[in-house]
Amino acid sequence: MKIRFTVNGRVEEKDVREDERLLDVIRDDLQLTGTKEGCGEGECGACTVLIDGKAVVSCLILAPQVDGKEILTIEGLAPGEELHPIQRAFVEKGAVQCGFCTPGFIMSTYALLTSNIDPSDEEILAALEGNLCRCTGYAKIIEAVRYAAELMRRQK
C-alpha cells in the first residue's frame, strides 16, 4: 500500500508491504543505515527513532502505521557536516566503543533533551532504560548525556 510520511524533514511517498516494519523501510527503502537492528523484539533500542517527537523502537512498528507521521532518524540530527551537541558529547566523553548501540542512545537522548533540557539522573536513566550497550558500561553514556544537556543549555 502507498504511504506518505516525513523523514528528517523530507516528504516521502513509498509503496510498502502491509507487514513490513518501519525499520525495514528506513534501512532498505530509504537507505538510512544509521538506524540499527539488534534484537528485533523491542528489547535493545538499537532501532530507536522518533515519531512525532517521541522515541520508539522501529522494529515493532509496521510501515503502514506511520502514514501521515513525522519520523526523525539519526541522519536527521545534524544538518551538514557539523556534529549535533549530543553526538559531540558522546564522542568527547568516550561513550562510543563499537558504536552499534550509539545511534539508538543518541535518539533516546534527543527525545529526552528536547522535552527536558535539565534532566535529573533519574530522568536520564528512565529515558535510556530501553537501550542496551554491550561495550561501555553505562557510566560514560550517562556522563555524555549530562554533558550534552549542558552544551544544549549553553546554545540556548
Place this chain on the structure above:
Amino acid sequence: MHHYMKIKRVPELLERITDPGARILCGGTDLVVKMRSGAIDPTLLLDISDTEALRGIEGKEDRLIIGAATTVSEIIADRLVAEKLPLLQTVLRTLGSTQIRNRATLGGNLVNASPAADSAIPLLLYQADVNISGIHGDRRVPVEDFLVAPGKTTLTSGEFVRGVSIPAPNAAFGSFFHKVGRRKAMIIAIASLGALVSMKDDVINEIRLAAGSVAPRPIRMRELEQAITGKLVTKALIEHAKTMAINSVSPIDDVRASADYRREVIGELVARVMRDAVSG
C-alpha cells in the same frame, strides 16, 4: 499477505471486526512480536492506535475513564491520574522502557492478558471496570472477571475494549508496589505485588492486595484481605499472612523462575506491605 486498515471511527471497526482472520492492532508491542515469531498470522489488521474515540483520559463524576488506545506514557503524564490514581502511575512507570511506554496501550496490555500484565495490578486494586463494545452492543465487566487465563479474556467474537472506567477511591489509602524481576532495565515480572492500605493506628482498617505472575492471571487476594482486615498488625499476624499468601497462589515454573521461588517472593512482599503499614 496481510491487509491493513487504519480505523478512523468506531463504526468502521464494527464493520470489519468479524472478518475472517481480522485482528485489532494498537501499539503493536505484543502483536508485532507475535506476528514476527510466527505465533499468529492475521490476514487483516485493524489499526485503532489513531482512533480518537478510543483515546484520552476524562473525569466523569467520581470516575476516570481511560480510552483503550491511550498510551502508557500518556497515562503517566496525566495530572488527573496523578491526583486520583497515583498507584496507576507508579506501576506503569515500571512497564517496559520509554520506547515501549510510548507505544504500549492500556487496552493492549489488558487484552494481551499476560499473567504478568502490569496494568492489571492497579486496575484490580482500584476495582476498575472494562468497557466493552461490539456488534451486539455495549457491556461492562469488572477487571477481575475480564482476565481469565494467559491470553484469554471474556471478550467474545465481534467485541473490543473501548476503555476502562475507574472509581477514584474516597478513602485515603497508602499504596505499595513492588516487582521482582530478572533484569533491572526491562522487567517482565517474576512476581509483583500491589496494595492499597488504610490503617487506624496499627489496625488494618481496609486492605486490598493484588499479585502478578503467580497465577494464570493477575489476581486479587481476597481471602487474605479478609483474614487480616480489622486486625492489629503483630509479628504473628504477619507470619500468618505470609503463610496464607504462599498457599493462595498457583505459580508455574518457567525460564525466569521456579514456582517455589515465586511463592516465596509473594510471601515476602506481603510481609513487607504489612511492616511498611505499621512503620509508615
